[in-house]
Amino acid sequence: MEHSKNTQREPNGILKMFLLLLCIVGTSVFNQALAVVDQSPIKVIGVVSDELNTPLPGAAVQVDKSTKGVITDLDGKFEIEVLSTDKLLISYVGYETQVITIGDKKLCM
DSSP: OHHHHHHHHHHHHHHHHHHHHHHHHHHHHHHHHHHHHHOOOEEEEEEOBOTTOOBOTTOEEEETTSSOEEEOOTTSEEEEEEOTTOEEEEEOTTSOOEEEEOTTSOOOO
16 A cells, blocks of 8 residues: 555656746746846947048948848948847958947947
């Protein structure tokens, strides 16, 4: 008879473990969803220029790991909305691509 008691307890233990894992995974997914919802877009306005401060028209400014991007105007100016967790990739023919982390700081380069 003891054997049948142990057999009955095992499914309950497995069920409790499954429910615990479901709660942990569910909470993690919920927290990640909240983190995405809490982020509001930041408007980044800038000028892309070379080492002599000459504006670079036609430079590409793209959000890393995204298809979102813009091209600088004739004065090297651009505007783009990003999240504080984003990184900008700035590229121009003949120059090395620069990676700029947005964060919560004001950047003047």
